Amino acid sequence: MKKNLFKKLVTGVLATSLGVVALTGCGAEKTSDKGNQAYRTLDEIKESGEINIGVFSDKNPFGYVDDNGDYQGYDVYFAERLGKDLGVKINYVSTEAANRVEYLETGKVDVVLANFTVTDERAEKVDFALPYMNVALGVVSHEDHVITSLDQIGADEQVIVISGTTAETYLEQNESDIKLQKFDTYAAAKTAFENGTGVAWANDNTEVIAYAKENPGYVVGISSLGDQQSIAPAVTKGNSTLLDWINDEIESLGEENFFHADYEATLLDTYGADYEDTLVIEGGATK
Known part of the structure; x- marks a missing residue:
């Protein structure tokens, strides 16, 4: 009786162990797991032959999908390089x-290359690489009621912001007395703004300047709100191998004036030459 019970227990343990081995060998995705965060190291990305890059799909001219279904924009130009x-395909x-x-x-x-502004709060959750663009906040409003100061916004009026942006936080x-109308996507915010929601839209100044240039009837009454900040790539907290590679890459690209070339290929038509040296950070070196 005892022998039969012992035999059943041993058989069960062996079966479980073999099952684990089988599952491990069946092509499970290889990741590095640090605490509650999972990420792929530089070597794991290279081994897979593919890198997953987060970009905007509706924020022209930084990250958007064109009429052919292809990603385009300033961030995408950088991502392609x-x-x-790295010698890998981009997803x-x-x-x-x-x-x-x-x-x-x-x-x-x-990696996230989605017009990601560096802040102390975000840096507690992700690791930022060297910056590649300057940015401040701006406010765009209708030409019939141009907002040049936040003091002009009435107690019952609303300002549009995108959830999760520095404009919302600021x-x-x-x-805190200003009422905010929040949207999850740029497309939804744009539609609401054009349909009369909100007296103004607060966002990165690059975004509102582009919006006003592309949409007659709107004016950037406040072109710089708060402190000037920077845009940078971000990786998962602790992913030092990928972070170090990106930092080396940004410094190397600076030697060939890559980010000025990126600006001229993707942003020049929107902002003109006058903004180029103001917005571009070359090789990670802030002014």
């Missing part, structure tokens, strides 16, 4: 402002 120099993942951190923390993307922390 990263993929080329673009459409990203919204509010889920950039989440996509890195869950390993859905390896206004909540510094202008």
Whole structure:
């Protein structure tokens, strides 16, 4: 009786062990797991032959999908070079402002190149590489009621913001009396703004300047709100091998004036030559 019981227990343990081995050898995705965060190291990305890059799909001219279904824009131009120099295929993942951190923390993307402004709060959750663009906040409004100061916004009026952006954070922390109308996507915010929701739209100044240039009837009454900040790639917290490679890449690209070339290929038509040296950070070196 005891022998039969012992035999059953041993058989069960062996079966379980073999099952684990079988599952491990069946092509399970290889990731590095640090605490609650999962990420792929540089070597694992190279071994897979593919890198997952989070970009916007509706924020022209930084990240958007063109009429042919292809990703285009300033961030995408940079992403294409990263993929080329890594020697891997790029899998673009459409990203919204509010889920950039989440996509890195869950390993859905390896890198975020989605007009990501560097802040102390975000740096606690992700690792930022060297910057490649300057940015401040701006406010766009209708030409019939141009907002040149936040003091002009009435108690019952609303300002449009995108959830998860620095504009949302800045206004909540510094202008708590202003009512915010929040949207998850740029497309939804644009549609609402054009349909009369909100007296103004607060966002990165690059975004609102582009919007006003592309949409007659709108004016950027506030072109710089708060401190000037920078845009940088981000990787999952602790992914030092990928972070170090990206930093080396940005410094190397600076030697060939890559980001000025990127600007001229993707942003020149929108902003003109006058903004180029103001917006572009070459080789990670801030002014």
